[in-house]
Amino acid sequence: MTDQILKRWDAYFGPQQPEIIIRSPGRVNIIGEHTDYNQGWVLPGAINQSLYILISKSSHPTHHWIAHDLNEEVKTAGNSSLPDWAKYIDGAIAFYKPDIGPLHILISGDLPIGAGISSSSALVCGMLVALQEMTASSDSKVDLARLGSRIEREVIGVQGGIMDQYAIMMSRPGHLMLLDCRSKEFQYIKVELKGYQWMLINTKVKHNLIESDYNQRATECSEAVEIIRSKFPKTESLRDVTLNILNEVDLSETLLQRSRFVIEENDRVLRMVEALQKHDVLDAGRLLSASHEGLKTLYEVSCPELDHLVDFANHYKDVLGARMMGGGFGGCVICLIKEEAVVNFKNSCIESYTDRFGFSPEFILFELGAGAERICKA
Numbered sequence: 001m002t003d004q005i006l007k008r009w010d011a012y013f014g015p016q017q018p019e020i021i022i023r024s025p026g027r028v029n030i031i032g033e034h035t036d037y038n039q040g041w042v043l044p045g046a047i048n049q050s051l052y053i054l055i056s057k058s059s060h061p062t063h064h065w066i067a068h069d070l071n072e073e074v075k076t077a078g079n080s081s082l083p084d085w086a087k088y089i090d091g092a093i094a095f096y097k098p099d100i101g102p103l104h105i106l107i108s109g110d111l112p113i114g115a116g117i118s119s120s121s122a123l124v125c126g127m128l129v130a131l132q133e134m135t136a137s138s139d140s141k142v143d144l145a146r147l148g149s150r151i152e153r154e155v156i157g158v159q160g161g162i163m164d165q166y167a168i169m170m171s172r173p174g175h176l177m178l179l180d181c182r183s184k185e186f187q188y189i190k191v192e193l194k195g196y197q198w199m200l201i202n203t204k205v206k207h208n209l210i211e212s213d214y215n216q217r218a219t220e221c222s223e224a225v226e227i228i229r230s231k232f233p234k235t236e237s238l239r240d241v242t243l244n245i246l247n248e249v250d251l252s253e254t255l256l257q258r259s260r261f262v263i264e265e266n267d268r269v270l271r272m273v274e275a276l277q278k279h280d281v282l283d284a285g286r287l288l289s290a291s292h293e294g295l296k297t298l299y300e301v302s303c304p305e306l307d308h309l310v311d312f313a314n315h316y317k318d319v320l321g322a323r324m325m326g327g328g329f330g331g332c333v334i335c336l337i338k339e340e341a342v343v344n345f346k347n348s349c350i351e352s353y354t355d356r357f358g359f360s361p362e363f364i365l366f367e368l369g370a371g372a373e374r375i376c377k378a
């Protein structure tokens with residue numbers, strides 16, 4: 001991958017190699033959806049599919065940034081008409097090192113874009129690691145992850161949590177990260193599935209209300225907390241709420257459903273860790289499917305394409321469980337499947353999905369990989 005991307009660099013910027021090359025991975029989340037901004041638990045990991053960021057200071061008077069896989073380029077930073085990918089780069093520079101001067105940047109890789117596996121966080125986080133390396137500053141990966149999350153909230157306006165940035169910055173190969181989004185403490189959970197594997201199925205749709213609906217969910221959770229706090233003053237977030245407490249407060253049906261989902265999902269994260277540590281794949285599968293049911297009916301962030309894939313997977317004998325992954329309204333389903341069944345499953349799934357929606361889904365097999373890192377100095 002690196003050789004191929006270095007050739008692209010050469011074609012755009014000439015034979016002098018980039019000063020820094022960063023590999024910044026996508027992230028999956030096994031379970032714990034919409035819990036991060038509720039100070040709950042999540043269980044993400046980085047995947048081997050990654051963005052590569054090649055970067056050098058430029059002697060020209062202006063920036064020159066290239067998103068090779070999108071076939072787009074930008075030469076003027078700091079204006080509001082930048083394409084989204086350039087806004088992330090611009091935001092990282094503005095928050096971390098605004099006086100760094102003109103940069104040559106090439107972004108390329110094998111990470112699917114817009115598939116709900118956090119290509120945007122991979123870009124912001126990768127840029128921050130690149131800038132830190134260029135300036136030899138002493139910020140830790142945790143500092144950079146927090147800054148990355150702030151940049152996404154302030155530059156793009158999505159009220160996201162910290163899951164994506166923590167996983168992208170600090171994951172370890174072969175491990176998931178059990179992250180407590182309240183204390184920000186995390187531990188690595190080794191995963192051995194013995195004959196089974198995770199697989200992503202990309203719906204290839206992204207319904208356009210994703211940002212406003214996502215923010216609305218975050219607002220609904222804060223509203224529920226406000227109301228619960230008036231009776232239970234120690235409540236800081238839905239993390240402090242139990243199902244018994246929910247029975248004692250007067251919430252609207254919608255706020256009740258949102259809160260119930262978050263409470264149950266937090267519990268599922270801890271049960272998933274136990275299941276994985278005991279190699280109990282059947283229980284792991286059941287937890288995935290229960291999570292989807294909650295995301296669909298209580299939290300209402302699914303869509304027909306995701307539901308179709310989850311239904312299909314759940315009726316397939318060698319799939320142990322499946323659920324939508326990430327913010328929702330499109331993106332990927334994650335499922336736990338018997339290794340030897342993958343090829344047949346793909347064929348039947350393509351047929352069923354294409355019959356209903358007129359186009360084929362995409363399958364992404366992945367391994368749990370390392371977080372963002374510098375891969376060589378030319």
Ligand code: GLA
Binds near residue numbers: 035036164328
């Ligand atoms: C998006 C956000 C994350 C998290 C998930 C839902 O990926 O970026 O912070 O809230 O949605 O779990």
